[in-house]
Amino acid sequence: MSHIDPTVPPSLQADVTLVGGGMSGAVLALALAALRRPDGTPLQIVLLEASAPEQGPHPGFDARAIALAAGSCEALARHGIWPRLAPHASPITQIHVSDRGHxxxxxxxxxxxxxxxxxxxxELSAAGQALQEAIAQTANIRMLCPVQLTAVIPGEQAVDLVLASQQSISTRLLVAADGGHSFVRQALKIxxxxxxYGQSAVIATVKTAEDPAGRAFERFTRGGPLALLPMQQGLSSLVWSLPGDEAEAVMALDDQGFLDQLQQAFGWRLGRFLRTGVRHCYPLALTAADYPLGQRTVLVGNAAHLLHPIAGQGFNLGMRDLDALCAALCHALAQGEDIGGYPVLARYWQCRQGDQEATIWLTSSLARLFSNDLAPLVAGRNLALALMARLPCLKEPLARQTLGFQPPFPARKE
Known part of the structure; x- marks a missing residue:
């Protein structure tokens, strides 16, 4: 990993500059680093990250985790990234969806x-360390961390970036992967x-008496959806959406009080809840750029769309975006096109617009539907779940979104 120091020149030239070194930025940097021009030369990539990464292994019981859909894992494998992440991952072999009290x-x-x-x-910490190691071993990625971006100046031939250190970067393509409060997005007034949603997500790692053994759960409660994801060492990652005041009350409980309330909401499918790690809480809101493009700039990840965590669609939608952007740039390089030019970015957005809009609509609709106790809605959603259980063909839309594959969708086995 490179850090800003006197050996770094006052100005840099780059083909692609990514702002944000989290999952989206790091994955895309590695995928783009593998692309080649027709003459065999690679792209020169700069990756800017504001926060120094965590050092050393993260205490697993307090780790935050994300679910990667099968389609995301397949895309990561195609880009040569999955082998670095696989040792830290736990498979989901079954997803159980239920409505509490119904x-x-x-x-x-x-x-x-x-x-x-x-x-x-x-675990995000394990994924981050694996990706940082890969970046450090990739010659055509220059990672600058920690740095602060202070200005974004778009131009006809390049975007100029100014850092707090007064160093500057001129880049043919700028990719904003700097999160829900994206500086780049705000600077370009996108x-x-x-x-x-009027809800907050309570996140923790929990231990149950029964090993989840590959089983994930999405349970719809009165306040909002409760998800448990299987982790290594028999642990589960909890994401529990609650109205803001209830989330505050849950956060104020001691560990045993929290486990008791969680037990009441989730039930006994994994036996007794035995232990919880550190709890985190953050408010839930949709933030979506309807047109995530600027001059020689594209927004990805949470900078483009920050979703409700229901059904675990956030990073998986972003991974499909990254995959499509990489494909668009690969095609542009082969055709000798300007990778930051409007025609290239417009083709990318034409490819991705439908999926983004559909996924945003789906997650928002599910969040409203399964956080409402009106009798007709309760009856309707329970009928839908019951029919899906009896008629497997009705599960395909749910499975399609859950698996996150680009077409063609894998056929169900009879």
Missing amino acids: PGQTRLTAAEYGLPALGQVI PVRRHD
């Missing part, structure tokens, strides 16, 4: 679709729409 429920299993797993769960 009979409706359904299951998805990997065997139904002839897959070894529906997805994988990975508009977003926002919706406050």
Whole structure:
């Protein structure tokens, strides 16, 4: 990893500069680093990150985790990245969906679709360390960390970036992967729409008496969805969406009080909840850029769309974006096109617009539907879950979104 120091020149030239070294930025940097021009030369990539990465192994019981859909894992494998992440991942072989206090429920299993797993769960800290090691070993990625970006100046031939250190970077293509409060997005005045769900997510790593053994759970409670994802060492990653005041009350409980309330909401499918790690809480709101492009600039990851965590769509939607952007730039290089030019970015957005809009609509609709106790909605959603359990063909839309594959979708096994 490179840090800003006197050996770094006052100005740099880059083909692609990525702002934000989290999962989205790091994955895309590695994928783009493998691309070649027709003459065999690689792109010169600069990766800017504001925060120094964590050093040393993260205490697993307090780790935050994300679920990678099977389609995301397949894309990561195609880009040569998955082998670095796989040792830290836990497979999801079954997803159980239920509505607390009501009979409706359904299951998805990997065997139904002839897959070894529906997805994988990975600790963010472990993924981050693996990706940083890969970046440090990639000659055409220059990572500058920690740095602060102070200005973004778009131009016809390049975007100029100014750092707090007064160093500057001129780049043919700028990729903003700097999160939900993206500096780049704000600097370029790219508009977003926002919706406050009136909920907060409580996140923790928990231990249950029964090993989850590949089982994930999405349980809809009165306050909002509760998800448990299987992790290594028999642990589970909890994401529990609650109205803001209830989330505050849950956060104020001692560990045993928290486990008791969680037990009441989730039930006994994994036996007794025995232990919890550190709890985190953050408010839930939709932030989406309807047109995530600027001059020689594209927004990706949470900078483009920050979703409700229901159904675990956030990073998986972003991974499909990264995959498509990489494909668009690969095609542009082969055709001798300007990788930051409007025609290239417009083709990328034409490819991705439908999926982004559909996924944002789906997660927002599910969040409203399964956080509402109106009798007609309760009856309707339970009927839908019951029908999916009895008629497997009705599960395909749920499975399609859960697996996160680009077409063609894997056929269900009879």
